[in-house]
Amino acid sequence: MIEKEFSIRDIFNGYYSIPIYQRAYAWTDKEIETLVDDIYDYYSISKNQNYYIGSLVVHKGDHDFENVIDGQQRLTTLSLLICYLKNESNYKDLVKGINVNLDFESRKRSTDIFKYLKKNYAKVINESNELVDGYRILKKKLNNEKYNEGYFRYLIDNVILIKNELPKSTDLNHYFEIMNNRGEQLEKHExxxxxxxxxxxxxxDIGRKVIAEVWNACQRLDKYVQIGFKPSIRREIFGEKWDEIVPNNYSEMKRIFEEDNEIESSFLGTITIDDIIQSNSKTGESEKKRKEDDDTGRYHSIINFPNFLLHVLKLFKNDRFNWRNExxxxxLDDKKLISHFKTNIHNVKDVEDFVYLLLKTRYVFDNYVIKTDSLNDATDDGSNWSLHKPYMLPSKSGNKLSPRNTxxxxxxxxxIVVKIQSMFQVTDPRQIYKSYLYGILRILNSWIDSKDDKHLVDQLISFAKERFKAMTVKDTVFDDGVNTPNYIFNFLDFVLWYQQKFEGKEHGVKANEFEFKYRNSVEHFYPQNPNQAENHARLEDKYLDNFGNLCIMARSHNSLRSNLMPSAKIKEFSSTSQSLxxxxxxxxxxxxxxxxxNEIIQHGNEMKRLLSEFIS
Structure with missing residues (x-):
């Protein structure tokens, strides 16, 4: 295999073909925005240091095209980004000599649409197609002054792909088999x-056992942390009903393990990486022997374990939180997980304090932070929010861990707690920017000792208000068309729901049926490009982009029906789950x-007044 490094400028010297056996382009706003922001993060740190974004595996056939075997989602996204820079940016000169050549084998429509995006993008920009969706996501994301000429120069010249060219004689079936059977590497959190x-x-020895047991119990976010401990330890840590956290510090927690007689030999002596791997294997075996019904697989966490560790580390360092400098x-970038721990954990006391905080925060996270619940999930976007607290349920066949509403x-x-948290979640689904969760965990970790319910609600609502105030320092942010922040719309929906349900203010909306979903695309109610053949005039931008003419919808709804007139949109979507x-x-x-x-101005003013009154 020939392996070479290529900048984005140079990688497009070739002609690429996406073979028919590859899936269609599938990146959403989550993956696209993460790529753009990851590059920005490294650009901000060092404007001269190269940033490696992965590999591209190609196989050259009997023609000029290189078949893309691995890395096609990333390559296609970068191709769309170059198209955007050539078409609509102020930096056309930077990409003047870059020609993107992408062919989709046996997918004629995708090939044709990509050709239009290269040169006549306006003809297809309103099409319902995954490539056009990707282009629109990039356009919205990059239309921000922080992505300036320096950023794009860095992206083109310092972002590196490692291109691996398979020999012509490669048996691709055998190659795929090898790729599928590769062993897993040790993860960063290990x-x-x-x-x-x-x-x-x-x-x-006991200290190492404590770390290993707590770590192994905490790392499975799809099951309650109590299940990670054997019954004798579980009862001492979580009480007789398994629904509280008993030890107040590391020393009390360690004492529980000291009183337990089983100290496995794998925790004796100096710990090595091999010991970690072996202990993970033993943990997996012991978990299979446990019979408690812990609903594993039913719940899905909104973050993964490395991200959870970073939240706990921020709590450990007592990072301050301010919405203007969140x-x-x-x-919360887990690529920096190891370096963050080496920078902030220095001695034995740091380790002990962190491990106790890890367990306490995981208990708080399990009980007071929303998850998605796959049981009886009728949602189309996996937003079946749940907030459940487990407790010990005696039964004839043995004690079981059973969930109920927190x-x-x-x-x-x-x-109220579910609504506030799900409002934040649908606004910031990406882990790396889920700073709201850190703010909520700060509130919860402080509140858990008193458990004053009214005080918690007051704190969470104040937390939501503070974000809104930080975001709307400039009034112009409301009337910015598709660039109006999603949080403003979600916060307005929360206010409408809360006021009608708990304050007796009748807005005429279906508050009892409302749930926060991933409505992540800003929509013009009166369309930007109406059908002028039907005598629908185009409105001036100041009306089109006014807050009164905007709402958020699921991206699939927006891309399919963006040019419908309001009456047609109402007919199309009034029966679906839309925003308030x-x-x-x-x-x-x-x-x-x-x-x-007139209707746009009236509605916009009414909504701004309602928000202002709620905040004040």
Missing amino acids: IVKAYLMGKLDDSD SDGIS FYNDEDMQE KFELMEKLAKQKDDWNK
Whole structure:
């Protein structure tokens, strides 16, 4: 295999073909925006250092095209990015000599659409197609002043792909078999675990057992942490009913393990990476022997374990939180997981304090942070939010861990906490930018000792208000068309829901049926490009982009029906689960039998006033 490094400028010297056996382009806003932001993060750190974004595996056939065997999603995204820079950016000269040549074998429509995106993008920009969706996501994302000429120069010249060219004689079937059977490498969080153990004294066998047991219990986010401990330890840590956290510090937690007689030999002596791998294997075997019904597979966490570790590390360092500087302190980029721990954990006391905080925060996370629940999930986007607290349920066949609503004695409390957290989640689904979760964990970790429910609701609502205030310092942010932040729409929906349900203010919306979903595309209610053949005039931008003419929808709805007139949109979507703002726009349009400049201004002013009053 020939392996070479290529900048983005040079990688497109070739002609690439996406073979028919490759899946269609499937990156969404999550993957595309993560790529753009990861590059920006490294550009911000060092403007001269190369950033490696992965590999591209190709196989040259009997023609000029190189068949893309691996890396096609990334290559296609970069191709669309170059198309955007050539078509609509202020930096056309930077990409003047770059020619993107991409062919989709046996997918004529995709090939044709890509050709249009290269030269006549306006003809297909409103098409319903995955390539056009990717182009639109990039356009919206990159239309930000922070992505300046320096960023794009860095992207073109310092972002590196490692291109691996398979020999012509390669048996591709055998190659795929090898790729599928590759062994898993040791993950970053396991290296962190070994680092923490290495800080302990060689004689501290119990300490290593504590770290190993707590770590192994905490790393499975699809099951309640209690299940990670054997019954005798579980009862001491989580109480007789398994629904509280008993030890108040590391010393009390360690004492529980000291009183337990089983100290496995794998935790004796100096810990190595091999020991970590072996202990993971033993943990997996012991888990198979446990019979408790812990609903494994039912719940899905909104983050993964490395990201959870970074949140706990931020809590350990007591990083301050301010919505105007939410990225301050330890970042939530798990590529920096190991370096963050080496920078911030220095001695035995640090290790002990962190491990106790890890367990406490995991308990808080399990009980008071939303998950998605796959049981009876009728949602089309996996947004079946749940907030459940497990407790010990005696039965004839043995004690079981059974879930129920966290605030099972207060339905209103339960609903408010779920709504606030799901509002944040649908706004910031990407882990690396989930700073809201750190803010919520700070609130919860402080609140857990008093458990004053009213105080928690007040804190969470204040937390949501603070974000809105930080985001709307400039009034112009409301009337910025598709660049109006999604959070403003989600916060408005929360206010409409909360006021109608708990304050007796009748807005005429279906508050009882409303749930936060991944409505992540800003839509013009009166379209940007109406069908002028039907005598629909195009409105001036100041009306089109006014807050009164905007709402958020699922991206699939927006891309399919973006050019429909308001009356047609109402007919198409009124029976689907839309935002509360959409409901109000629908209601006003029906009352006035029209949707034009007057209705846009009226609705926009009413919503801004409502938000201002709620904040004040």
